[in-house]
Amino acid sequence: MQRKLTRSNEHFHKAISKLPLGVTSNFRYWGDDRTIYVKRAKGGRLWDIDDNEYVDYRLGYGPAILGYADPRVDEAARQGQEIGGVFALSTEREYEVAKRISSMVPAAELVRFSNSGTEAVMAALRLARAFTGKDSHIVVEGGYHGIFDSVLWYVDIEQWGDTDEPPIEAGCDGIPQVLKPLTHFTPLNDADYLEHLLKKYGKDVGAFLIEPIMGNCCSITATAEYLRDARALCERYGVIMIVDEVKTGFRVAKGGVQELFGFKADLCTFAKAMGNGYPISALGGREDIMRIIGDRVIHGGTYTCHSVSLAAAQKTLEILDETDALETIATYGRRLRDGLGSILKSRGIPHCFVGHPSMSGLFFSETPPSNYRDWVDTDYTFYDTMAPHLHDLGVLCEPDSREPWFICEAHDESCLTHTLKAFEKAVDITLDELDDEPLRAQAAH
Numbered sequence: 001m002q003r004k005l006t007r008s009n010e011h012f013h014k015a016i017s018k019l020p021l022g023v024t025s026n027f028r029y030w031g032d033d034r035t036i037y038v039k040r041a042k043g044g045r046l047w048d049i050d051d052n053e054y055v056d057y058r059l060g061y062g063p064a065i066l067g068y069a070d071p072r073v074d075e076a077a078r079q080g081q082e083i084g085g086v087f088a089l090s091t092e093r094e095y096e097v098a099k100r101i102s103s104m105v106p107a108a109e110l111v112r113f114s115n116s117g118t119e120a121v122m123a124a125l126r127l128a129r130a131f132t133g134k135d136s137h138i139v140v141e142g143g144y145h146g147i148f149d150s151v152l153w154y155v156d157i158e159q160w161g162d163t164d165e166p167p168i169e170a171g172c173d174g175i176p177q178v179l180k181p182l183t184h185f186t187p188l189n190d191a192d193y194l195e196h197l198l199k200k201y202g203k204d205v206g207a208f209l210i211e212p213i214m215g216n217c218c219s220i221t222a223t224a225e226y227l228r229d230a231r232a233l234c235e236r237y238g239v240i241m242i243v244d245e246v247k248t249g250f251r252v253a254k255g256g257v258q259e260l261f262g263f264k265a266d267l268c269t270f271a272k273a274m275g276n277g278y279p280i281s282a283l284g285g286r287e288d289i290m291r292i293i294g295d296r297v298i299h300g301g302t303y304t305c306h307s308v309s310l311a312a313a314q315k316t317l318e319i320l321d322e323t324d325a326l327e328t329i330a331t332y333g334r335r336l337r338d339g340l341g342s343i344l345k346s347r348g349i350p351h352c353f354v355g356h357p358s359m360s361g362l363f364f365s366e367t368p369p370s371n372y373r374d375w376v377d378t379d380y381t382f383y384d385t386m387a388p389h390l391h392d393l394g395v396l397c398e399p400d401s402r403e404p405w406f407i408c409e410a411h412d413e414s415c416l417t418h419t420l421k422a423f424e425k426a427v428d429i430t431l432d433e434l435d436d437e438p439l440r441a442q443a444a445h
């Protein structure tokens with residue numbers, strides 16, 4: 001059963017005349033006849049311009065943690081509008097929100113606000129370079145840290161020949177090749193390899209950039225032991241540990257992955273969940289590092305701390321900090337895993353869920369992946385085939401299997417019932433389509 005996308009298709013042909021790919025982010029283009037345009041969204045649901053209704057597990061890649069158009073946050077945002085916007089001056093509220101962040105995330109001794117995750121990570125890297133006087137950084141394979149030149153590189157594991165280290169490629173054209181020698185990659189959960197890199201390049205490496213639950217790579221998760229070792233190595237080699245919590249921050253725990261695993265970053269970055277969708281991000285960190293902002297390092301921007309976004313962030317953080325919203329989210333996430341898992345299990349499909357229940361990766365193997373190389377080695381045909389069927393059946397997951405399924409506080413019983421029904425159908429359609437004999441044989445036992 002296929003959805004009607006008549007209006008979305010028509011709009012796509014109009015939009016493409018004025019907008020590259022007909023959209024405003026490359027990732028929003030899903031093909032000429034499958035790109036959808038949104039009419040509205042509310043709670044855990046979204047409607048496209050053809051009036052197709054979806055239970056949404058993308059949530060804009062995570063921001064809508066309380067649900068779309070949350071009345072408590074929107075009311076605060078309206079009050080923020082009364083203040084007037086941006087002034088190239090500061091307001092008292094910035095201090096209040098910074099204080100809340102510091103109390104939730106102790107590593108964020110001082111805070112600076114920006115508009116997007118990209119800007120926060122960009123500021124963190126600059127600060128680390130300035131503080132250490134070292135220009136290179138080490139980043140975890142398979143991670144995504146935004147759209148700026150220094151981090152838009154990837155390791156091409158599939159093309160790796162007999163060289164010591166896998167080849168590093170630019171994420172797209174236009175990224176200056178002169179930046180390439182500044183980036184080194186390490187697989188997650190391999191402290192020996194990290195140490196090997198630090199021994200080899202350590203005198204030039206100012207930062208180690210890590211997202212301990214990889215929100216752009218199936219939620220593959222660092223072990224507590226690895227984080228402890230990496231933390232110690234950063235100290236030994238004089239490297240700033242930047243923990244990118246753009247997706248995990250205020251989601252996997254009030255204090256993010258740092259609370260979950262019991263460690264402290266030198267610098268950490270937040271965005272997404274902190275404003276329930278209003279554009280705001282934050283860089284937090286050790287006071288001695290953060291104090292060089294304003295002394296030797298420039299940080300700012302015309303739109304930083306817009307009064308609407310700041311008021312929305314204040315309310316969102318208050319709710320996340322003072323209510324049981326995160327428990328509600330994790331409970332739904334666990335029930336979703338149980339439901340999806342029993343459907344897959346009953347059909348003999350090997351799988352496991354990865355990461356935190358509030359942002360689950362679905363991995364098609366019984367053993368959870370420990371790094372990006374495990375993901376590259378896994379067959380994702382099943383997921384790739386199933387995702388469009390889920391869309392047709394009213395469940396909006398990311399077509400890219402690396403993206404986790406995000407949960408919000410507004411996902412309710414009716415969302416879960418709908419999702420499980422649709423998932424069961426989509427799995428069966430996919431099995432028929434792939435005519436998967438080994439899976440069918442397994443299922444018969």
Ligand SMILES: Cc1ncc(COP(=O)(O)O)c(C=O)c1O
Pocket residue numbers: 061116117118119121144145146147211215216244245246247271272
């Ligand atoms: C871990 C991480 N860091 C940084 C970014 C960049 O954030 P933004 O898209 O707000 O620039 C993202 C975006 O998905 C992310 O997931």
